[in-house]
Amino acid sequence: MSGISELLKKSKKIVLKVGSNVLSSDDGTVNRRIMNDIVNEVCGLIKIGKQVIIVSSGAGICGVGAIDKWSRRNDINYKQALCAIGQVELMMAYKENFAAHDIHVGQMLLTRDDFTDGQRKLNIRNALFTMVDEGVVPVINENDSVSVEEIKIGDNDTLAAYTASLWNADVMIMLSDIDGIFSKDPKSDPDAQLVEEIYDIDELLNKIDVNGKSRFGTGGIITKIDAARKAGRYYIPTVLLNGKKSGILRKAMDGEETGTAFLWQ
Numbered sequence: 001m002s003g004i005s006e007l008l009k010k011s012k013k014i015v016l017k018v019g020s021n022v023l024s025s026d027d028g029t030v031n032r033r034i035m036n037d038i039v040n041e042v043c044g045l046i047k048i049g050k051q052v053i054i055v056s057s058g059a060g061i062c063g064v065g066a067i068d069k070w071s072r073r074n075d076i077n078y079k080q081a082l083c084a085i086g087q088v089e090l091m092m093a094y095k096e097n098f099a100a101h102d103i104h105v106g107q108m109l110l111t112r113d114d115f116t117d118g119q120r121k122l123n124i125r126n127a128l129f130t131m132v133d134e135g136v137v138p139v140i141n142e143n144d145s146v147s148v149e150e151i152k153i154g155d156n157d158t159l160a161a162y163t164a165s166l167w168n169a170d171v172m173i174m175l176s177d178i179d180g181i182f183s184k185d186p187k188s189d190p191d192a193q194l195v196e197e198i199y200d201i202d203e204l205l206n207k208i209d210v211n212g213k214s215r216f217g218t219g220g221i222i223t224k225i226d227a228a229r230k231a232g233r234y235y236i237p238t239v240l241l242n243g244k245k246s247g248i249l250r251k252a253m254d255g256e257e258t259g260t261a262f263l264w265q
Helices: 004-012 034-048 059-066 077-099 118-134 155-167 200-203 221-232 249-255
Strands: 013-018 051-056 105-110 137-142 169-175 237-243 260-261
Touching: 004 169, 004 237, 004 260, 013 034, 013 105, 013 155, 034 051, 034 077, 034 249, 051 077, 051 105, 051 118, 051 155, 077 105, 077 137, 105 118, 118 137, 118 155, 118 200, 137 155, 155 169, 169 221, 200 221, 221 237, 221 260, 237 249
Parallel strands: 013 051, 013 169, 051 137, 105 137, 169 237
Antiparallel strands: 237 260
16 A cells, blocks of 8 residues: 555545646636546545545636636736636536535635634634535635735645645645656656655755646646645645546545655654
8 A cells, every 4th residue: 555545545634725737628728527527536535534625726717718808818907807707617616516416615715814814714714614514615715806916825735735734634635737746847858757755845856856837827846845845834744646637536545546745754
């Protein structure tokens, strides 16, 4: 049994971060098949006693899917408007997919201030615990339609780490469009080797190339490593898996697929 398999089997409280590159099709619109597959997997986890909070990107691509004529506008007002429109589309997709399993979802849109103000943090924590305890799946995203630089978290990898620490999660799983952390960029270098277990992030950064950024997301490998470091401060392990692969959560739990695990001794 792999380290990831053992970790996922024993973890009850799971924060699942779903990246934009996972949910997007080649044309930049939402991939309904992949979303349906992820929801089916989450429902499978719930059926075996796991609790799951989803931190989901994708409002931007859903907004483009709804109003494509704005897709090439770089004005911040249009970008925020696309996120506002797309957030409705994103949540409707989650609602419809979870409803097929008789499970409700609840939306939370957050900014950095929500995690720095003590009362707001308490309110978030109470809302999360209430939803999870009642069998509702929280779906969290940054409030991109109102976020400016001063209150912006920046990327949902960081938001997932904040959420994991606030909820005291057993594990944070990040679904991306790659199999894990590699020694080199696997998309351009055939000699790239998957790093399956990481105990020392600083040592890792001295050995690998972390340049590059996802096409539809706001961050790259470095934001995932930074998020794993943030979660690690609370002794929460992080697992990076390829969310484009069908059934990836079940297969990782069964030891049929692997990725990268950030572990803490």
